Amino acid sequence: MIKNGRANFGSKLGIILASAGSAVGLGNIWRFPYETGNYGGAAFIFIYLGCVLVLGLPIMIGEFLIGRRSRANTAGAYQILAPGTQWKWVGRMGVLAGFMILSFYSVVAGWTLEYVFEAIGNGFAGKTPDEFVNSFQSFSGNPWKPVIWLVLFLLSTHFIIVRGVEKGIEKFSKIMMPMLFVLILILVGCSVSLPGASKGIEFLLKPDFSKVDSNVILAAMGQAFFSLSLGMGCLCTYASYFNKDVNLTRTAFSVGIIDTFIAILAGFIIFPAAFSVGIEPDAGPSLIFITLPNVFQQAFSGAPWLAYIFSVLFYVLLAVAALTSTISMHEVVTAYLHEEFKLSRKRAAWMVTGGCIFFGILCSLSLGVGKGFTLFGLGMFDLFDFVTAKIMLPLGGMLIAIFVGWYLDKKIVWEEITNNGTLKVYAYKTIIFILKYIAPIAIAIVFINELGFI
Numbered sequence: 320m321i322k323n324g325r326a327n328f329g330s331k332l333g334i335i336l337a338s339a340g341s342a343v344g345l346g347n348i349w350r351f352p353y354e355t356g357n358y359g360g361a362a363f364i365f366i367y368l369g370c371v372l373v374l375g376l377p378i379m380i381g382e383f384l385i386g387r388r389s390r391a392n393t394a395g396a397y398q399i400l401a402p403g404t405q406w407k408w409v410g411r412m413g414v415l416a417g418f419m420i421l422s423f424y425s426v427v428a429g430w431t432l433e434y435v436f437e438a439i440g441n442g443f444a445g446k447t448p449d450e451f452v453n454s455f456q457s458f459s460g461n462p463w464k465p466v467i468w469l470v471l472f473l474l475s476t477h478f479i480i481v482r483g484v485e486k487g488i489e490k491f492s493k494i495m496m497p498m499l500f501v502l503i504l505i506l507v508g509c510s511v512s513l514p515g516a517s518k519g520i521e522f523l524l525k526p527d528f529s530k531v532d533s534n535v536i537l538a539a540m541g542q543a544f545f546s547l548s549l550g551m552g553c554l555c556t557y558a559s560y561f562n563k564d565v566n567l568t569r570t571a572f573s574v575g576i577i578d579t580f581i582a583i584l585a586g587f588i589i590f591p592a593a594f595s596v597g598i599e600p601d602a603g604p605s606l607i608f609i610t611l612p613n614v615f616q617q618a619f620s621g622a623p624w625l626a627y628i629f630s631v632l633f634y635v636l637l638a639v640a641a642l643t644s645t646i647s648m649h650e651v652v653t654a655y656l657h658e659e660f661k662l663s664r665k666r667a668a669w670m671v672t673g674g675c676i677f678f679g680i681l682c683s684l685s686l687g688v689g690k691g692f693t694l695f696g697l698g699m700f701d702l703f704d705f706v707t708a709k710i711m712l713p714l715g716g717m718l719i720a721i722f723v724g725w726y727l728d729k730k731i732v733w734e735e736i737t738n739n740g741t742l743k744v745y746a747y748k749t750i751i752f753i754l755k756y757i758a759p760i761a762i763a764i765v766f767i768n769e770l771g772f773i
């Protein structure tokens with residue numbers, strides 16, 4: 320559907336699924352479990368849930384309304400809604416964040432492809448937990464293999480972006496998202512019935528708040544923004560393709576619920592299995608790549624063909640979930656270059672793909688041969704992850720909240736949230752109150768705490 324010369328999503332379900340497709344990805348299945356493991360389990364999850372509810376949903380509504388009102392890329396949006404001001408820098412910072420996330424995210428997305436082929440070749444059969452650890456380490460440290468997968472993954476993203484919004488993004492999400500969900504449910508069932516799984520369940524449900532410090536809170540907040548695709552104008556760009564009758568509040572709740580549910584379920588796959596086979600929960604970014612193959616081997620030891628089918632299916636769907644997320648990040652940067660610099664879409668897309676291949680390779684090498692090169696004690700991969708998730712996204716979210724809560728005309732906010740008064744939004748006052756006061760103050764406090772001023 321083309322309106323005003325700009326593409327639109329075709330249906331309401333398509334809108335929810337495409338936005339959820341952006342949100343659901345490696346952030347839920349790879350990053351959420353390992354951050355939960357790093358920061359102590361249940362207490363982290365509680366704080367995370369609080370961040371999603373109190374900060375995530377209202378800011379998501381804010382991003383949606385900026386995008387739909389302006390019908391422009393995220394930097395252009397601020398120039399339309401706040402002409403002649405410096406607000407455009409919020410959009411530009413978002414574009415930069417998107418580019419950086421896409422670079423390191425593609426590395427992990429590439430790993431999922433390796434595991435797809437490993438699964439297809441029946442490479443997991445008969446391996447012990449230790450062997451899974453070793454083979455992951457030798458693979459991710461290899462200078463060539465991960466790089467090839469990363470390039471392949473970025474090229475796939477590229478070609479979908481070039482095909483356009485509706486045909487590329489929407490169709491894809493509609494089929495794959497429900498399939499992923501069903502498979503995840505099956506795997507939760509398998510994982511919690513492994514011997515010794517109850518320790519993992521306890522880890523997820525019994526909070527120990529005595530270990531919570533400002534690091535844990537910053538990590539939970541960063542994870543909430545990362546997982547919901549918030550703070551960099553990603554959902555703002557998607558919302559610029561929404562129709563006028565989309566209920567922004569309801570869409571935000573749907574996306575938030577789907578995303579959170581999948582992250583929690585991923586936790587229930589990973590931790591019971593990790594405790595069952597004796598893998599430490601704080602294994603870091605490698606966590607899902609060393610625990611999951613064990614789940615397949617052990618849960619289906621009586622039926623190897625089931626282990627085979629489920630492992631192939633799982634990694635394929637994980638790669639697809641990653642793809643719907645990389646598409647959304649790529650789209651932000653491509654739409655920006657295309658609309659702001661008057662480049663053709665194709666050319667803009669090539670610039671993004673090329674740039675991300677370059678930085679992605681550096682990120683990938685920083686985990687192996689380039690381990691010695693660090694900045695502030697972090698390799699490139701970890702540095703990009705840290706700077707984006709823990710600084711740029713929350714900062715972007717804070718500025719979006721201030722923009723909608725304080726700068727933007729109240730009438731515009733009301734028109735967008737209630738669709739010109741045709742919708743009754745019960746949470747309206749709460750949403751505005753959070754955007755005005757709670758979100759900016761809470762994020763500022765976490766930042767100040769982290770910088771050590773308090």
Ligand code: TRP
Nearest residue numbers: 342344345346347546548553644
């Ligand atoms: N939310 C996605 C995930 O969980 C990743 C992602 C897509 C993202 N677009 C984003 C993260 C924009 C931050 C900002 O995998």
